[in-house]
Amino acid sequence: ILPFPACRFLIKGSVAGGAVYLVYDQDLLGPSDKSQAALQKAEEVVPPAMYQFSQYVCEQTGLKMPQLPAPPKFNFHVRDSWNSGIIKVMSALSAAPSKACEYSREGWNYLKERIK
Amino acid sequence: MSDSELGRKWDRCMADTVVKIGTGFGLGLVFSLTFFKRRMWPLAFGSGMGLGMAYSNCQHDFQAPYLLHGKYVKVRTE
Numbered sequence: 031i032l033p034f035p036a037c038r039f040l041i042k043g044s045v046a047g048g049a050v051y052l053v054y055d056q057d058l059l060g061p062s063d064k065s066q067a068a069l070q071k072a073e074e075v076v077p078p079a080m081y082q083f084s085q086y087v088c089e090q091t092g093l094k095m096p097q098l099p100a101p102p103k104f105n106f107h108v109r110d111s112w113n114s115g116i117i118k119v120m121s122a123l124s125a126a127p128s129k130a131c132e133y134s135r136e137g138w139n140y141l142k143e144r145i146k
Numbered sequence: 147m148s149d150s151e152l153g154r155k156w157d158r159c160m161a162d163t164v165v166k167i168g169t170g171f172g173l174g175l176v177f178s179l180t181f182f183k184r185r186m187w188p189l190a191f192g193s194g195m196g197l198g199m200a201y202s203n204c205q206h207d208f209q210a211p212y213l214l215h216g217k218y219v220k221v222r223t224e
Contacts, residue, residue, distance in 0.1 A: 042180035049176040058169040059196070062162035062203045069161045108160045109153030 147211055155207055163200040170196025 057064040147155075174192025182188050 046176055046180045049173060053169055053173060058165055059199060062158050062200075062207060065165040066158050066161040069165050108156050 159200070159204040159207065162203055163197070166196035166200040166203075167193055168196070170194070170199075 053059060056068050058068055170192035171189055172192070174188040174190070177192075178185055178188040
């Protein structure tokens with residue numbers, strides 16, 4: 031029978047070793063295409079697993095959990111988001127002077143009507 | 147490098163950064179809880195390592211088309 035500190039060390043070592051092996055096996059710290067594939071695999075696997083876990087918890091405890099909204103998509107395209115963001119910012123900047131004139135005119139008309 | 151290929155490289159770079167920082171943070175968390183008495187430095191160390199590895203991968207990915215690979219050829223002079 032092992033003493034308690036040795037047991038604790040073995041448990042901690044096995045947890046840490048298992049984490050390191052999982053990282054090595056899934057190639058998470060390797061080339062970028064492997065990391066991207068791992069992220070896509072996680073995106074496919076995690077939401078159904080969470081849904082099944084919530085269903086299991088509902089069955090075991092008898093609670094009725096509300097329908098959770100769909101999880102957000104991780105795999106968005108940075109280039110498309112960046113380009114659309116730049117276009118929106120530039121169009122807002124180009125329309126800003128005319129909008130400012132229009133709003134100030136409307137505000138001035140409102141004040142004149144209130145003063146009358 | 148075409149625009150679509152550049153966009154794909156940026157997407158890959160962002161995904162790689164997220165995965166590596168998360169992995170480094172996770173490993174740092176595990177080691178902090180198991181061996182280092184819940185200190186903060188393993189998390190910072192792991193996250194920093196992940197960020198550095200992702201930056202190195204991205205740099206290599208973007209520079210790869212422009213790198214020249216050569217080899218030494220011995221010339222026999224008689």
